[in-house]
Amino acid sequence: MQVYLVGGAVRDQLLDHPIIDKDFVVVGATVDEMLAAGFIQVGADFPVFLHPTTQEEYALARTERKLGHGYKGFSVHASPDVTLQDDLQRRDLTINAMAIEVTSLTDDTPLIGEVIDYYGGLDDIQSKTLRHISQAFSEDPLRVLRVARFYGRYYSLGFHIAEETLILMRQLVASGELAHLSAERIWQESNRATMQSSPQVYWEQLYAIGALTDYFAPLHHAWSNVHIRETVQTALYFAGQMQLNLSQRWTLLMASLDQSLFVNPNPDIPSSSPNISIMAEDKKAALKAITSISNSAKVPKAPTQFATLFIQQASRLNTIDRLSAAEKN
Structure with missing residues (x-):
């Protein structure tokens, strides 16, 4: 028996x-x-186990074979004859497919500390490249979101996505496979990505490859307006720098859906912008779109309510220094 620290x-x-x-x-x-x-053991048919003390995950070396749609459509084979190289090959990116052998099941001290790297992860760490391991990347549509999330996580370090990996991501989107992902997994990846130091990168990358259309269609439509897209991406960048919480970041993203927020933002400047009734319709449309996204992507109640409240009160926030005490209440 050999035990290896792997992945992240x-x-x-x-x-x-x-x-x-x-x-x-x-x-x-x-x-x-x-x-x-x-x-x-975690699950009856999945060879993953929790350490009895640390609760860390220990998985038997395994291979996977694509049988159906989505990230669940796999047949898993785990046995003592599956090698470490076989196991690492099924992973998504080269930088996630490295390992270090440790002493035993009960002692995670590295034996010699050497990084085992079959697929060029060390080179891609040096060149700051997010690169898929093999064509098997295309078997799991969740990897489109995972790569975009890693891009946001390491964007500040200068990482980029390899062009050949971007091609596979676009092909996965065009195949319609993302529609087979569960809303819960979509939100899990999106939530984690939105809380990265560069949250705008995840959403910008998904928009660029057309990956927003299944679960975030109103956002994709709103971002076809370059001014709205760039303004919100800038806001998300500063949200990451200021370490805002999830509800605040989600609200900035959902603000994309209210076109009235991007017309004549300064009330002191006269404008020929749409009249009040049209702006009210924009807000109604935005609130409807927020609900639609919340339902399709299983967004939790707290960020949805915060975003809704912001849209409803945005016009007052623009003039908050002029409101009376009664109006502020």
């Missing part, structure tokens, strides 16, 4: 990023051996 922990160690979670792959072991060692 290795990547972030090399990038001097904080290591949030540790994941391990166990080669040469069986389910019975893991259970006998006190590990707790």
Whole structure:
């Protein structure tokens, strides 16, 4: 039996990023051996176990074969004869497919600390490139969102997406596979991406490859207006710099849907902008779109309510210094 630290922990160690979670792959072991060692299996058909003390994940080395649509349409094969190289090959990006052997199931001290790298992850760390490992990348549509999220996470370090990987991402979008993802997984990735230091990058990248149309169609439509898109992306950039919370960041994104916010923002400047009734219709449309996105992407209640309240009160916020005490209440 051999045990390896894999994936994000290795990547972030090399990038001097904080290591949030540790994941391990166990080669040469069986389910019975893991259970006998006190590990707790997660799911009856999935060879992933929780450490009895640390609750860190230990997975048996496995391969996957595409059988159906979406990220669940896979047949999983785990057995003692699956090698570390086989296991790492099924991962998404080269920088996520490196490993370091550790002492044992109960001791995660590195044996020698050497990074095992079959697919060029070390080179891509140096060149700051997000690159897929193989054509199997196209079997899992969730990887479109994951790559965009990693892009946002490491954007400030100068990372970019390899052109050949962008091609596969566009092909996945065009295939319609993203429609088979669950709303819960869409929100999980989008939530995490929105809380990165460069949240605008995730949404900008998904818009650029047409990946917003299934779950965020009103946002895709709103961002066809360059002024709205660039203004909101700038706002999201500063939201990341100021470490705003999720509801605040989500509200800035949803503000894209209210066209009236982008017309004559300064009340002191006369304008031939749309009249009050048209602006009211814009707000109604925005509120409807926020609800639509919330339903399709399973957005939690708190950020949805915050965004809704902001749209409803935005006109007052523009003139808050002129409101009476009664109006502010």
